[in-house]
Amino acid sequence: MNRSQQGAAARPRVRGTERSAARRAELIAIGRKLFADTSYDALSMDDIARQAHVAKGLIYYYFQSKRGYYLAIIQDSVAGLVTHAASGLDLPAVDRVQRTIDSYLRYAEHHQAAYRTIVSGGVGFDAEVHAIRDGVREAIVAAIAEGAYGRRDIAPLARMGLLAWVCSVEGATLDWIDHPGLSHETMRALLVKTLGGALRAIEELDPAYPAPAAARRQA
Structure with a gap:
């Protein structure tokens, strides 16, 4: 693989990493507002996913658990x-x-x-x-x-x-x-x-x- 091909292969990985970091930051921003208004124990993962308008699995993917998210x-x-x-x-x-x-x-x-x-x-x-x-x-x-x-x-x-x-x-x-x-x-x-x-x-x-x-x- 020549240098131009290596660069082309690397660019999608970089863009994917940037999108992943942006998505994680977006979920953190949403979580700040949720936990600022509601206590930790009162929010289930289903509640969080519903109010964040995302699949629950996405939160588990980035943070492993509700405590990890918090x-x-x-x-x-x-x-x-x-x-x-x-x-x-x-x-x-x-x-x-x-x-x-x-x-x-x-x-x-x-x-x-x-x-x-x-x-x-x-x-x-x-x-x-x-x-x-x-x-x-x-x-x-x-x-x-x-x-x-x-x-x-x-x-x-x-x-x-x-x-x-x-x-x-x-x-x-x-x-x-x-x-x-x-x-x-x-x-x-x-x-x-x-x-x-x-x-x-x-x-x-x-x-x-x-x-x-x-x-x-x-x-």
Whole structure:
């Protein structure tokens, strides 16, 4: 087989791979909306297939099981959120913290189904799902720590202070996208100020972690 024949044979495989990836991404997008509105236990594979307008076998083909499907949705959503929230590493520290909060809110605002799936998917206790969600929290804590302290490896007290703030942000952001009474700018300013309070509390309890000057000015 000459080179032109080899290339012609490869092109259909490439197109087939692209179609397969696009189909998988489409099913994940559909699943985000389904699981955002309905709990995991309340949706059967028949329900999912009917609402997605696909054969049930297609979902099994790509994801093997309902749990595999759900985990793929969680992982895909998490990747998008972490990428948005951790952007702006080239900015000064204070600007980086504000960019992290702004990007986090923007993701939740424009990808509401994905955000709800990450924060409150409703699968009950599932160690693997919880580990994925814990990974999101740790990634956000690390991004804030790098912006506030210039490093990601921080002491337990500082980590717990930032983690408590992140957990409060999750609940507040869920309520904000469900009841959009505040503008994006106001919500961002509110979260920046509450973060300043958390950073000042961390400094008070552990002076080795001084709050950035901008956080002190908020006091």
